[in-house]
Amino acid sequence: MIRPDNVVDLDSIWTRFRPVLEAELKYVVGRASLPLYDMMRYHMGWVDEAGRTLEGTAGKRLRPVLCLLACHALGGEWRQALPVAAAVELVHNFSLIHDDIQDSSTERRGRPTVWHIWGQPQAINVGDAMHALALSSLLRLEDTGTAHSKMVRAARILGEASLNLSEGQYRDISYESHLDIKVSDYLSMISGKTAALFSCSLEIGAIMATDNESDIYRMKSFGHSLGMTFQVHDDVLSIWGDERTTGKSSASDIRMKKKTLPVVYGLETATGSDAERLWGIYQKDILNPTDIKDVMQILDKLDARGYAQNMSKTYFNEALSDLNEVYIAQPEKAELEAVAAFLLDRKH
């Protein structure tokens, strides 16, 4: 899988893990014929609104692929970790379904959101069912011969991650009505909202492979730093990304007054008339195009983009340093590094 020049081919990683993972996910979500499950399949990208099979792209499945890679890198049989990798992806997706309701987002990945098609009450329910399915998925570890003690530990970690996710989401929603959010508040928020599930993916992947607590701890820490890298970079893309590759208007997160890192940094560090203007804009209920242009100008002036890029680079370096302390053979380490680099450099 590694090219002679030691450059990792990312596609070969996706190709190795994704189809098997997707089959596992489809098995778990396909357990019943009730239309409730069609709504889940729609969200997962497998069928259209009418339940007709779709070809092609679902999500990137970053978290479960990282889980499987971690298991493989530490000498485990990654296929044994499939139930728990699928569980992590289901927790991620249940939270997206609820997130779309909470944000009133009508589109995700270029398709109408679940609530936008089937209404909020049913969408709340689809998310709840997927949350419950995540546990069912994890407990399929029993069929792969995993020890009960490891299953209990994996369930505990997944449950904690799910709770941290809600805590991060709590902060995110409550920040909407506050302007005095500091960068430290923002970091607490994404630590729960995003990093917790990355951290959980890598930790459980490691647990499935080894009993070496130090390696497990380092992998968990690697996952946390990766998640932070991912989210901060995501925030940069949400403002300065290319609309054609990100699939959403670059201004939309500013129009929705999202407390992304560049904005939080701007609110915290702007002074004089810039501060006045920025705080004034973020106190408005609805932003007009001039407001958005002004926000962009102030953020540019403060080099909020450079600040955020720098921060994602810092987390990336922390991730690599965590990884360096785990004993892994070179080809496997190179693969994990390649995925980490992808999180930092991706364009969408």
Next chain:
Amino acid sequence: MIRPDNVVDLDSIWTRFRPVLEAELKYVVGRASLPLYDMMRYHMGWVDEAGRTLEGTAGKRLRPVLCLLACHALGGEWRQALPVAAAVELVHNFSLIHDDIQDSSTERRGRPTVWHIWGQPQAINVGDAMHALALSSLLRLEDTGTAHSKMVRAARILGEASLNLSEGQYRDISYESHLDIKVSDYLSMISGKTAALFSCSLEIGAIMATDNESDIYRMKSFGHSLGMTFQVHDDVLSIWGDERTTGKSSASDIRMKKKTLPVVYGLETATGSDAERLWGIYQKDILNPTDIKDVMQILDKLDARGYAQNMSKTYFNEALSDLNEVYIAQPEKAELEAVAAFLLDRKH
């Protein structure tokens, strides 16, 4: 605890289990100081909107008390089952928080609902966090020395119940826009929405006490029948209950066009002009007082109340017959029977 004349004192059952159970619940929900947890504590009835401690009544905690009673009746140490009893109650309450959003209910137990105070986005999140906490609570079984294999089994049962709950909720929501709902559809719905969690409570309680699979199966079945009894009786109360004891207007479930058993029975069996009138009313968006009066009159004419009471009595008898096949000493059996009778006879 049993009076000399062998009549069980229900209060003695509540007094024995509820305070210890409430302490367990408070411990699990009290894990962090984030306001998110205050919102959960508010819903559980322990604090007011401002976070000030409240005295007195929370919910009835029927499901966890039944779980503990089942464990005790089969010779188990009921205190060992506290984490899982609390987990069942948390699943029940997470579903109530989401239910109130789905139904746009502004009040529950005479107090504003979580979404009505903190908004829908945060209420979705409070429910999600409580769903995750249920698993954390269950996994505290490890501290009570429960074998990992039993913990895995309990987690599987709770996860399945949670999924069945969502399936029942799916049916409930989808029935709102349909008139051709049969009594059999209704029974599928409440089997998921209500009976699944009762069944889970009794099954897990039994598992904590015994390895006798036949007793476990009977207890599970007893729980299912109890849940059906409870829900059908609840439907009767929702239409013909005394407003002063139920705490909600008797007409509200009819005004909201809820597909309760008496209504489903009415829609299925009414003929001639009654059928025409009833179907006409249930096709309207908003019902006026005359509509509601007419519905009540048609239901009375069909003796829909007697039909429903008869059905809850039938499930009650099934419950007693399941219980009779479990080997339990008389005082403990009498207690379980007394709680079952309470579910059938309660006025609110």
